[in-house]
Amino acid sequence: MTQSPHTAANLPADTTIPSGSVGIVSPEFISFDEPLHLVSGKVLPRYELAVETYGTLNADRSNAVLVCHALNASHHVAGMSADNPKDVGWWDNMVGPGKALDTDRFFVIGVNNIGSCFGSTGPASINPDTGKPWGAAFPMLTVQDWVHAQARLADYLGIKKFAAVMGGSLGGMQALGWSIICPDRVGHCIVIASTPRLSAQNIGFNEVARRAIITDPDFHGGDYYAHNKVPRRGLSLARMVGHITYLSDDDMATKFGRTQRAPAEGGDFHYGYDVEFEVESYLRYQGEKFSTYFDANTYLLITRALDYFDPARHHDGNLARALSHVNAGFLLVSFTTDWRFPPERSREIVEALLENKLPVTYAEIDAPHGHDAFLLDDRRYHAVVQGYYDQIARELGLPERAKTTGVLAA
């Protein structure tokens, strides 16, 4: 199961593949027919995973890296979708030939979480028992469940141990979860802009988003598919409030400030509730766009899984004890202006790892972009990640990186 750049027949004639891109990619859909027993006590009778891979799995299957996604992303981590080459993977600046996670050396796997809405089994999928969409009957999932579902993917691919499991935000929680649940299958764990548990404020914002969706009359108790409706108002509000928490105050000041959008004569306000400021226009647009492609039940489910994540919970709140049997090496990265999962939260993980005498590299990147910084192209940040992968590659005896490539080359 390898995938290399190819040109599909249906691509526009003028499609060019930028250097450093993994090229044109398509997902595979892999079915798992054994029931998945969930943390909630419920059972998912079977599931399908949407998967993309980049690079080549080496002979001893030691160079695989699993990339876990955050709330609204998918298996499409890098490259250009065969269906639509403009649809570039969400972490394309991180993953590709010569990039921080170098697909010339590593075999990279992107997988859509179950419960999501981008191809893996989720609330909008058909419930085999009823022949109709799962809707409200889809079982609640947790980070642990995602790890279990993904462990079967690793089995399917014949990967006993990942060179690394990596993710940002919720993806970072999954990477941390992997290192705890499958300590012998994770060589390294790369946790970016993440947290060992949500704060009351984090849960509060999630709850506002969920109430917006659930109280939208078009939600129909989660079974809106049957009513041919989408709770777009609620989903749009959820996205707007989420979006504010992904950006820093300073970043919003720089991007939008108090700039007016289409002011009245003489630069005056319109004195009404239509858009007056650029920031309103931006948030409305983000909310509306999101509500056209994201599934409301998935939003509920994933925010709830975020709320539940707390590895220290069954260890009297002691994170070090929760990590006591972990074997991986760790890289943690946080961003100074991330007020959703601020550096303090990453430092809590660092301290718990150090208490267990585990090898830890920690970088706190001074970046103005808030939580979203983990998705952005920042040379210092990418250089840290690349340096860490160089070290993994040396450990595993993988071929040297080409001297002319790399984040700091050029």
Add this chain to the structure above:
Amino acid sequence: MTQSPHTAANLPADTTIPSGSVGIVSPEFISFDEPLHLVSGKVLPRYELAVETYGTLNADRSNAVLVCHALNASHHVAGMSADNPKDVGWWDNMVGPGKALDTDRFFVIGVNNIGSCFGSTGPASINPDTGKPWGAAFPMLTVQDWVHAQARLADYLGIKKFAAVMGGSLGGMQALGWSIICPDRVGHCIVIASTPRLSAQNIGFNEVARRAIITDPDFHGGDYYAHNKVPRRGLSLARMVGHITYLSDDDMATKFGRTQRAPAEGGDFHYGYDVEFEVESYLRYQGEKFSTYFDANTYLLITRALDYFDPARHHDGNLARALSHVNAGFLLVSFTTDWRFPPERSREIVEALLENKLPVTYAEIDAPHGHDAFLLDDRRYHAVVQGYYDQIARELGLPERAKTTGVLAA
């Protein structure tokens, strides 16, 4: 027009008036029949103001203090409502005999803003042109309009110059507005937990709240009164998101943390979207309670007035120039964990005042309670305010404060 503690006939027999309280109070309703020309270009043909006063106006009318309220407060600043003695004024810990704002020395005026929903003319009032509630036809208001409306109240009361105009948050903006618009009528200006203008993030949160209300199907374009509806879902969401911004992350961690509400057997989660965490229960309760008494059109109007406030706007963004003709002395107070209007925002005002060589006292109070700290009883904060009022009293030759009273007494 003075008002002193009295016991009304309809009070419960066991009503006791705590020491330091101004006692039982009732509002007066004062009508102004001259049209009010608004910043928007619209005209409010007439309006009524709900007013409470505490203490006694002295012979030369020099001891009057105007207290301006924030988004969801009113003229009921101190004391116990005659209608319901449990309804204690929103700044009762600040205003009363012997308190920081000492009603034994000062004549204190609380006034409900026009556009609000606690007794002054607002969107829920009857539009004299139609005989029906104003609803969506109620004109948009700005901080400047509130100052103009209140200046007529000062005229009515025969007060040429206030000893001080004081407020927190939006009330602080009004106090600042007073000092700019009526420079000769403001002896001192006390601006607490406020800002010279909203940031993009502030506007963003306001916009989420407004979209929640406006997209609620029960809003009916602002004319829900005629439909016998209230957009409670939207109002409740607006309050929830607002409430999170009033508290600090640390304060929420201390108050709620990740404490579960009525956990399942063995302390487990319920794995659903009903309340799991205390913080969810608290926010839902706050939202629902608010939606039973607050008017949705008022919420829209006041958040919009907050967005618009920006005295530097007509001076190329130069706040010092906007304050160049101001005559007042200033006290500014900010709170370290207030992330809605953080200390930097108050310091901007301080710097602009200093540039104009105006007398400024500035206190940055190290308090864990976020924006809401301005409403809470904190001895250091109240001592600063009391010290400032002592200085005002000395300037005006008011009687000495009784030695046994005061924030730091006992």
